[in-house]
Amino acid sequence: MTEPLVSVRDLRIGATTDAGRKVEIIKGVNFDIAPGEIVALIGESGSGKTTIALSLMGHTRTGCRIDDGSIRLDQSDITTMSERDRMQVRGTEVSYVPQSAAAAFNPSKRIMDQVIEIAAIHDLMPRAEAEKKAVELFRALALPDADTLGQRYPHQVSGGQLQRLSAAMALIGDPKLVIFDEPTTALDVTTQIEVLRAFKSVMKKGGIAGVYVSHDLAVVAQIADRIIVLKGGEIQEVGTAEQILNAPQHAYTKQLLAAFEPVPHQPVAPTAQPARPKPILEVYDLSAGYGHMRNGVPAAKILKSVNFKIERGRNLGVIGESGSGKSTLARAVAGILPAYQGAVMVDGMEQKRDLKSRSKEELRRMQIVFQLADTALNPTHSIGTLLARPLTFYEGLRGKARDARVAELLDMVHLPAALRHRLPGELSGGQKQRVNLARALAANPELILCDEITSALDTVVAAAILELLKELQRELGLSYMFISHDLSTVEAICDDVLVMYKGEVVEALPAARMSTEATHPYSRLLISSVPRLDTGWLSGLEQDPELLAQFANR
Numbered sequence: 127m128t129e130p131l132v133s134v135r136d137l138r139i140g141a142t143t144d145a146g147r148k149v150e151i152i153k154g155v156n157f158d159i160a161p162g163e164i165v166a167l168i169g170e171s172g173s174g175k176t177t178i179a180l181s182l183m184g185h186t187r188t189g190c191r192i193d194d195g196s197i198r199l200d201q202s203d204i205t206t207m208s209e210r211d212r213m214q215v216r217g218t219e220v221s222y223v224p225q226s227a228a229a230a231f232n233p234s235k236r237i238m239d240q241v242i243e244i245a246a247i248h249d250l251m252p253r254a255e256a257e258k259k260a261v262e263l264f265r266a267l268a269l270p271d272a273d274t275l276g277q278r279y280p281h282q283v284s285g286g287q288l289q290r291l292s293a294a295m296a297l298i299g300d301p302k303l304v305i306f307d308e309p310t311t312a313l314d315v316t317t318q319i320e321v322l323r324a325f326k327s328v329m330k331k332g333g334i335a336g337v338y339v340s341h342d343l344a345v346v347a348q349i350a351d352r353i354i355v356l357k358g359g360e361i362q363e364v365g366t367a368e369q370i371l372n373a374p375q376h377a378y379t380k381q382l383l384a385a386f387e388p389v390p391h392q393p394v395a396p397t398a399q400p401a402r403p404k405p406i407l408e409v410y411d412l413s414a415g416y417g418h419m420r421n422g423v424p425a426a427k428i429l430k431s432v433n434f435k436i437e438r439g440r441n442l443g444v445i446g447e448s449g450s451g452k453s454t455l456a457r458a459v460a461g462i463l464p465a466y467q468g469a470v471m472v473d474g475m476e477q478k479r480d481l482k483s484r485s486k487e488e489l490r491r492m493q494i495v496f497q498l499a500d501t502a503l504n505p506t507h508s509i510g511t512l513l514a515r516p517l518t519f520y521e522g523l524r525g526k527a528r529d530a531r532v533a534e535l536l537d538m539v540h541l542p543a544a545l546r547h548r549l550p551g552e553l554s555g556g557q558k559q560r561v562n563l564a565r566a567l568a569a570n571p572e573l574i575l576c577d578e579i580t581s582a583l584d585t586v587v588a589a590a591i592l593e594l595l596k597e598l599q600r601e602l603g604l605s606y607m608f609i610s611h612d613l614s615t616v617e618a619i620c621d622d623v624l625v626m627y628k629g630e631v632v633e634a635l636p637a638a639r640m641s642t643e644a645t646h647p648y649s650r651l652l653i654s655s656v657p658r659l660d661t662g663w664l665s666g667l668e669q670d671p672e673l674l675a676q677f678a679n680r
Contacts, residue, residue: 130158131302131335132182137195139177139186139359151190152177152359159303164329164336166350166367168343168382170584171555174359175339179305182337183220184212200302217244221296225308227288230295231280238276241295250299263294266331267324285448286317290324297328304329306338310345314447314611315655316677322348322664341584343386344657347371348664355379367661385589386659387614391596391637393440393621404474405435406573406605407459407492412468414458422466428454430629431468436573436622441599441606443616443637445652446626452609453497455626456575459607460494472573490520493566497578499558503550509536509561510546516568535564539594556587560594567598577609592618613640613656625649627677648677 139152152174159165167175180186182197184204197204202215216222221244224230231240241263242256251259257276264272267290280288289309296304306325310318326349329336340346346353346367353370355363355378363376374380412432417425428451436442444452457463459470461481470477472491478484496502503512513532517523523531533543539560550558559579566574576595580588596619598604610616616623616637623640625633625648633646641653657663 128160131161131163131200132157132159133196133198134158134178134182135196137178137181137197138193139174139181139190140193141190143189150193150359152181154195155359155361157354157361157364159335159337161302162330162333162335163351164338164349166338166340166346166353167356168340168346168353169356169362170341170382170586172358173356175341175356176307177359178356179307179337179339180222182303182305183216183222184209185216214248217296217301218248218250218299219301220303220305221299221301223289223293223296223304223306223309225311227292227309228280228285230292231288233280235279236276237278237280237283237291240280241276241291242298244295244299248299256298260294260298263297263328264291266328267291267294268320268327269294269324284317286313286321289313289321293325293328297332297334300332301334303335303337306336308340311340311342315613315657316447316651318345318657319655319664319667325349326664341586342657343371343382343585344659344663347659347661348657355382371659371661382586383659385586389593389618391441391617391619391621404438405471406438406473407436407607408469408471408474409434409459410469410471412455412458412465412470414454414463414465414467416463419466424466428629429458429465432626432629432631434624434631434634436605436607438572439599439603439605440621441608441619443608443610443620443623444626445610445613445616445623447611447652449628450626451629452611452626453577454629456494456577456607456609460492460575462494486520490569491571492573492575493569493571494575494577495559495562495566495579497581499555499562499582500550502562503558505550507549508546509548509550509553512550512561513546513565513568516565520569531568535568538567538598539564554587555583556590559583559587559591563591563594563598567602571604573605573607575607575609578611580615581610581612588615595619613653617641625652651677 134155134157137152137155138150140148140150142148155178167178169175181192186192192205199219238257238260241260245251245256260276261272264275269275269287269290310321313321338349350367353365353367354361357378362378370379374383410433412429414429415424415427432455444455446452458465461484464479477488510532513535514528517528517531532546536543536545541560580591608616608620620637623635623637624631627648633644633649635643644650644653
């Protein structure tokens with residue numbers, strides 16, 4: 127029997143809270159990884175996935191510590207060795223590919239200098255040999271212009287290319303184990319496919335073992351041999367990818383799988399109120415862009431004559447890859463980015479193009495919820511203060527009446543009233559997004575623009591947010607414009623879908639028919655690139671290379 131490459135026994139990791147209280151976050155975890163095997167760690171945010179993965183390098187986040195247990199990597203005992211010895215192991219025995227490749231690269235240094243840096247640090251090989259090896263890795267990872275790519279700076283390559291370059295950086299020292307920490311989470315679906323294929327090919331060819339951290343079961347299905355399911359710092363279930371996906375035993379694993387396939391959207395039944403003939407939102411010939419204005423036209427034209435409407439009580443999804451103009455459309459409709467051409471009508475009334483010129487009533491009726499709650503919520507203000515401001519601005523509420531409404535808003539998004547005293551940094555990602563939504567609801571709007579509001583959340587939390595949106599729609603008669611690059615999310619919440627490419631609408635269909643009836647080549651490419659809960663999906667996926675080249679945005 128082959129000796130395991132990694133052996134983890136009774137691993138316990140603790141942390142100290144800001145209040146000085148000691149808590150156990152990893153609670154007696156045991157698992158092995160065989161040479162050349164890829165093991166996925168899956169679970170919700172806070173389940174301990176990344177904490178365990180980082181511990182395999184002897185690393186813990188600030189405030190955390192390995193309290194007990196052992197981690198053996200080949201012949202090295204990671205838990206007992208000195209920090210100096212651990213530094214010798216990192217990059218040569220074990221290496222790391224981060225979620226955000228952009229944060230891993232120094233913007234002022236050329237790519238080649240950074241990729242081969244580990245070879246210089248550990249004196250592994252002469253520079254010329256390191257550069258040659260880097261170019262070979264670029265080719266193996268299906269990167270373009272492999273011979274000259276290293277001379278570029280990080281900002282001169284796409285996100286998908288940078289993510290593969292971070293893998294080249296991790297592989298240059300011939301490690302036995304590579305840790306992938308959600309490396310495709312921020313990527314578009316077509317880019318994600320390309321990156322996954324490259325990772326899988328290089329790992330298999332080199333016989334390298336891997337730990338793949340993710341909350342996306344469909345991605346895990348394509349790359350993992352075995353899956354470890356985590357919750358609250360404890361292992362719930364371990365099995366082959368096939369067994370976990372097709373015959374899960376634990377109730378929590380079943381919950382994760384159920385959350386991956388959201389409940390299909392059911393149109394909201396018409397209310398008994400008199401029918402209003404005007405759509406809640408109509409957009410005509412909308413064009414917008416960025417940069418210096420010349421003759422009333424911006425230097426960079428992004429949106430090009432976009433037209434659509436949303437009937438009252440219905441939801442419109444807008445899908446497309448990064449750079450397609452989705453978020454620019456939401457910003458132009460909201461008036462955050464004034465359009466230079468076209469019109470936005472809310473309930474038949476034309477809106478001023480600039481947010482600053484719109485009346486309080488116009489602002490109230492249409493609210494926007496942003497993708498990243500972390501940047502949308504002022505970290506120095508309590509949740510109560512954040513929700514109180516729009517109540518005073520729109521309703522003139524103060525004192526006890528305002529406090530009562532804050533508690534009511536928190537209840538509407540299923541958060542306890544006591545949460546009002548906390549700061550955003552003390553909340554989970556899902557809680558922060560609920561607060562973000564509650565703040566929009568404080569204006570008592572009729573239309574909410576949702577800009578990628580579930581893309582940064584794990585599968586279970588995202589599914590709960592979608593259910594909350596549906597519930598609020600039934601109770602308050604809301605309409606949503608839902609921006610996303612995830613077709614399955616759009617199908618779960620929307621009645622109709624627009625597909626955008628390079629600032630233009632290339633297809634418009636009812637959401638229920640998008641997967642089967644879309645005809646535009648770009649729509650078909652997006653649909654075919656959505657991973658499925660099938661371990662053979664990626665290897666069996668065939669896409670037209672001409673189509674991929676035509677719509678390359680990677």
